[in-house]
Amino acid sequence: MSDLYNVASSPHIRSKASTSRIMLYVIIALLPATVFGIYNFGPRALGIIVVTIASCMVSEWVFNKIRHKKQTIGDLSCVVTGLLLALNLSHTIPYWMAIVGGGFAIVVVKMLFGGLGQNFMNPALGARCFLLLAFTGPMTSFTFDGATGATPLAIIKGGELYSDSMAMLTGRIAGTIGETSVIALLIGAIFLILMGVIDLRIPGTYILTFAVFIILFGGHLTSGDLVPFVVQEICGGGLILGAFFMATDYVTSPITPRGKILYGIICGCLLGIFRMFGASAEGCSYSIIFANVLVPLIERVTIPKPFGKGGEK
Structure with a gap:
């Protein structure tokens, strides 16, 4: 009996996945x-990425x-933080x-902490919001093909649709270093899903809820503009980057x-409130940070009851 029955402290289920492997x-x-x-x-985008990772x-x-x-730098978490922060910054x-x-x-x-x-x-989002508050001008100045201009989200915020939806998918638009190409971000997201690092519950619910919200409250556009409006709101800004790579942060x-x-x-x-009713055209970072603060309460009300425990009286 002693050979078959072993008593050990938790955890009793172990995984081969380590922190460094997940971060990799x-x-x-x-x-x-x-x-x-x-x-x-x-090249300056490369410089910002290298400097930010090195700083972290x-x-x-x-x-x-x-x-x-x-x-603890060997667990690569600081590298991920630096890379995510850099991708959320303007190259200028x-x-x-x-x-x-x-x-x-x-x-x-x-x-x-x-x-x-x-x-x-999320450390990268916390730092981005800090920089936005401290250095609003440089953080919201975007240059593309040598010209400084409004981002697609800023144009949409003004009540017009962006002229080229395909450019928003491919990424040939102004914005932060890593948020512009939806296709490139989705390739990475699919990789994380296939490797079991994330699932679709958080990003899927996030994007779907936002889409429903702007359909209900984006009434300043005509019905014929509704579909391109929703598509451009989803593809524009940091929603895809935030939904798959930062809202899913394990911690x-x-x-x-x-x-x-x-x-x-x-x-x-x-995010819907920030974009539809706020002064800024963006708001993804703030939406995730506010939700981060609510996580302890969310887990408190959604944690499953232990097996065998009776109903509440």
Whole structure:
């Protein structure tokens, strides 16, 4: 009996997936959008990406060194944070601003709360929102083909449709380094789904809820413009990047199946409110961060009851 019955502490189910392997999968999934961003915006986009990743890695190494903690840069989470932050930045911002953003993401949002697994919001999004508030002008200035102009979302916000929906799918438009090409982002998202890193509950619910919201409240357009309006709102801005690569962050999103659906609904409704009724044409980062704050409450009301527990009285 003693050979067959072993008592051990949890966890009793183990997985071969390690943090570094999951992060490596995310990096691979982001490569199509990264390569396209460099092709779309030129060598300076590559410079912003390299500087931001380096800032995140150095910040985490220095913080651990000062606090006499075990070095954690080998788990690649700081690389993912730096890459995601860089893809959310304009290629025209000063390099020092990217360095500040990387340091804020790692030190303030991640390490001061205990490191990986303890942060209450996505570090890359937290840093992007910080930069948006601190340096609004450079963060909202976008250049494409040498000309500075409005993004497709800004044009839509003004009550008109963007002239070229196909360009929004392929990515030949103004925007941040990694958000423009829907095709490149979807290639990476499919890879993550096939590798079992994410599922469709959060991104699917997020996008579907947002689509329903803008159908209901985007009444300033005629019925004939409704379909292209919805398509352009989904393809424009950071929705696809945010839905598949940041809203699905393991640390800051719910783990329960019902919680993931509720979380996606909240993200979609918040984004709809920001875009339809807010002053800005975007709002994806803020929608995910606000939903991050609600995750403990979401999990509290959606956690399954233990097996064998009776109904509530």
